[in-house]
Amino acid sequence: MDIANVSLFKKIATLGTLSAAARQLGLPAMTVSRRLASLEDELGVRLFHRTTRSVSLTPEGEAFLPYATTLLETHDAALAAMVTGESGLRGVLKVTAPNLIGRSLIVPALTRLMADNPLLKVDLTLTDGIVDIVGSGLDIAIRVSPLESTELVATQLAPNPRILCAAPNYIRRFGKPATTADLVAHPCLTLHGMSAWPLEIGGETRMVRVTGPFATSSVEAVRAACIEGAGIGMMTYWDVWQCLEDGSLERIELSDANPGGLGIWAVYPTRQQLPKRIRALMDQLRAQLAASQDHG
CATH class of the missing domain: 3.40.190.290 (D-Maltodextrin-Binding Protein; domain 2)
Structure with missing residues (x-):
């Protein structure tokens, strides 16, 4: 089973339309449709009801979704486990944070993390608005208050x-x-x-x-x-x-x-195996916040 097609299925289920998934992934809509059809052929079931404006999960799609989520998390954890020694962290760390705190706290933490991990890339969105972490494909949001959501986990980093x-x-x-x-x-x-x-x-x-x-x-x-x-x-x-x-x-x-x-909170999608790059950012921020507060 092509893990990329499973990830595509999860993205479509999250966003609710093929066109939205295509835009976020930077793929032609025809490619998205073809890859979804390939996954459905492989599984032997129809995963989505399709209309001209949206899609919705079939019963088979709803049954497959938790397995797809676990499969993707296990895949991410396996890749993270392969990162050792000198190579350090890798991949793209996608973060959102408020403007002011982002500039004064998050950017310094991210640049230190990149300096220690040359293979790590960062995609940072600064906004005072609330971003849909799951729908936007983000790894982690830094916020000044936790959100009540069954899809998200909130960990306080500092008062x-x-x-x-x-x-x-x-x-x-x-x-x-x-x-x-x-x-x-x-x-x-x-x-x-x-x-x-x-x-x-x-x-x-x-x-x-x-x-x-x-x-x-x-x-x-x-x-x-x-x-x-x-x-x-x-x-x-x-x-x-x-x-x-x-x-x-x-x-x-x-x-x-x-x-x-x-508080300063780290908010991230619920998952059993948190990628090392997310844990590393949280650890870096905890240390930086504690040092700044002690100094202040």
């Missing part, structure tokens, strides 16, 4: 507390808020859809409405506006850790509330 902060020049002009009531009187820099900030008050999380002159879709833009003294921002520690170190931002602590915390 990531939320932080209120402002630039020194803003604090000199307007002072630091000391309480929640003080905070809501200050101009706050918000992300779209987050006009209320989560604050832990009296043992419970409350959404406190804030207002200000600046709203954006980008955490990086919030940080830049904050550094310029435009107001107070709520970001995570790993968004601003370098700014706290170099003094371009100062932390604000309230006497009656704290912003709580998130």
Whole structure:
């Protein structure tokens, strides 16, 4: 059985159309159709119901899917097991991460991993949006919160507390808020859809409405506006850790509330045998995050 055709079957089942699978694999639609037909002929069953717009698994296709998944995972594990000694890690590591954390943390970790493993290639997607890991064929996503999904596994790599902060020049002009009531009187820099900030008050999380002159879709833009003294921002520690170190931002602590915390999470498709390149990236990030936090 051609493992490439099994992988093609899994891709079509995940994406729901032959044309989507063809686009992601960079193959002509006719080639995809021909290879699927070859697999069906080999198995002696029809794997998909086909319409002009989509496909759906037949009962036989649904029965074959878990076997195909196990076969592909075993194949990947066998290839990974063959990588030894001087050759190091190999293959393409496909990663997605948020823009700001991606640039400050993930890129350095990936470049170190590539330096130690010359046969390893990296495909990195930086976006503040949520990417469909399975549908996009990614190995791993680095996120600031886990997702509830039966198809994914989330492993926390480090804590990531939320932080209120402002630039020194803003604090000199307007002072630091000391309480929640003080905070809501200050101009706050918000992300779209987050006009209320989560604050832990009296043992419970409350959404406190804030207002200000600046709203954006980008955490990086919030940080830049904050550094310029435009107001107070709520970001995570790993968004601003370098700014706290170099003094371009100062932390604000309230006497009656704290912003709580998130985490740095590795999110990846459920599998029995995790490829060595994914484990290596997780180990590299854990070490790097711990070292940076200790230094900070």
